[in-house]
Amino acid sequence: MAFSSRLNSQASTAAQELTEIALLDGVRAAGEWFRAHEEEIADWQLELARIAAPPFGEAARADWLRARFRELGLHDVRLDEVGNVVAVRPGRARQPYVAISAHLDTVFPAGTPLNVYRDGKRLFGPGISDNGAGVTAMLALVGALRENNIPTATSLLLIGNVGEEGEGDLRGMRHLFSNPHWKENIAYTLVLDGAGTDTVVAEALGSRRYEVTVRGPGGHSWSDFGTLNPIIVLARAIEKFSETRVPTTPKTTFNVGVIQGGTSVNSIPESASMRVDIRSTSSTEIERLERALRAALDYALAEESSALDGRTVASRVGVSFEAKVIGNRPAGDLASNARLLQVIRAVDSYLENSSHVQRASTDANIPLSLGMEAIAIGAGGSGGGAHTLHEWFDSTGRELGLKRILLTALTLAGVGE
Numbered sequence: 001m002a003f004s005s006r007l008n009s010q011a012s013t014a015a016q017e018l019t020e021i022a023l024l025d026g027v028r029a030a031g032e033w034f035r036a037h038e039e040e041i042a043d044w045q046l047e048l049a050r051i052a053a054p055p056f057g058e059a060a061r062a063d064w065l066r067a068r069f070r071e072l073g074l075h076d077v078r079l080d081e082v083g084n085v086v087a088v089r090p091g092r093a094r095q096p097y098v099a100i101s102a103h104l105d106t107v108f109p110a111g112t113p114l115n116v117y118r119d120g121k122r123l124f125g126p127g128i129s130d131n132g133a134g135v136t137a138m139l140a141l142v143g144a145l146r147e148n149n150i151p152t153a154t155s156l157l158l159i160g161n162v163g164e165e166g167e168g169d170l171r172g173m174r175h176l177f178s179n180p181h182w183k184e185n186i187a188y189t190l191v192l193d194g195a196g197t198d199t200v201v202a203e204a205l206g207s208r209r210y211e212v213t214v215r216g217p218g219g220h221s222w223s224d225f226g227t228l229n230p231i232i233v234l235a236r237a238i239e240k241f242s243e244t245r246v247p248t249t250p251k252t253t254f255n256v257g258v259i260q261g262g263t264s265v266n267s268i269p270e271s272a273s274m275r276v277d278i279r280s281t282s283s284t285e286i287e288r289l290e291r292a293l294r295a296a297l298d299y300a301l302a303e304e305s306s307a308l309d310g311r312t313v314a315s316r317v318g319v320s321f322e323a324k325v326i327g328n329r330p331a332g333d334l335a336s337n338a339r340l341l342q343v344i345r346a347v348d349s350y351l352e353n354s355s356h357v358q359r360a361s362t363d364a365n366i367p368l369s370l371g372m373e374a375i376a377i378g379a380g381g382s383g384g385g386a387h388t389l390h391e392w393f394d395s396t397g398r399e400l401g402l403k404r405i406l407l408t409a410l411t412l413a414g415v416g417e
């Protein structure tokens with residue numbers, strides 16, 4: 001009882017703070033600013049989507065964002081060691097920061113034709129929504145605060161980060177939060193990713209990915225028969241690993257997504273490999289599955305060696321396996337009584353926006369896995385065809401998404417001289 005009444009009083013405090021802020025003249029004007037400047041906002045989005053930002057190739061887009069941050073009067077605009085663009089909008093207190101981030105990278109490899117265009121309220125092009133919408137929302141937020149001279153109590157940290165997609169493996173956020181200065185001084189992180197207003201990602205889906213390679217001496221299928229065969233070892237390992245039991249709660253999954261190996265039908269292969277994806281809402285389960293994968297490989301090697309005992313053995317030396325981690329996204333959850341959750345709920349009820357808490361893998365995984373308060377939300381409007389060349393963004397309703405971001409950021413940072 002005591003616990004739930006404390007939760008209720010926290011929620012009502014967040015709602016009160018929000019209402020006071022939302023009714024300030026400057027904040028109302030900032031809300032209007034979004035509608036009045038939709039053309040300019042859409043132009044930013046088209047402009048940035050025309051600059052390629054493949055994984056590990058975000059530099060040109062980062063340069064563009066640095067120039068926009070400077071134009072918008074942000075302080076300490078700089079590029080960090082891995083290519084993240086960071087800038088500060090100082091508040092009355094220098095610290096702690098409310099961090100607002102949007103990833104710069106797309107899934108599209110270098111050389112992908114970027115056919116970016118506009119047709120009325122619809123914008124088209126690879127990455128236009130994911131994450132053209134998020135980066136643009138960050139600029140719109142800063143623009144609206146600047147035009148309306150809204151001072152915040154604590155400072156805002158704006159981040160255009162690299163490496164969110166695929167094998168980027170969250171490297172931008174990972175680097176940022178490995179810096180003690182940021183880690184110790186960021187109070188809340190608001191990740192802007194894609195379109196929409198209907199979700200709050202407050203639960204980080206963890207994953208670990210491996211490239212497993214089994215190597216042997218190889219040989220002729222007839223004259224070297226008895227040499228340990230990497231494809232057979234791999235097949236035995238897959239069979240063993242696939243028998244691993246997984247719980248439904250916490251939800252845990254595994255997949256063997258790619259297998260490769262061998263050169264011809266009459267050759268004993270020199271190598272065979274597979275790619276394995278393990279996901280869970282619990283880090284403990286991810287680690288248990290990782291151990292099961294290694295045990296399956298040990299078992300497969302031993303089994304295949306003993307199967308060979310009955311045959312004429314040509315060579316069994318030099319057989320080994322290697323399991324290389326090619327992806328590692330940590331899991332984590334926002335506590336149900338977190339202030340950030342109270343604030344976004346209060347904002348959604350104030351804006352009469354319906355949303356639900358979702359679990360996903362986003363840049364918020366990094367702060368959440370460190371026990372810090374973070375959520376990922378959309379930038380308003382609607383989108384589709386993510387990760388395809390036919391991606392689109394519709395700006396109808398963008399204003400709601402931008403107001404949602406504005407009110408959340410201001411309630412977290414506080415408004416004041």
Ligand SMILES: [Zn+2]
Pocket residue numbers: 103130131164193194
């Ligand atoms: Zn994204």
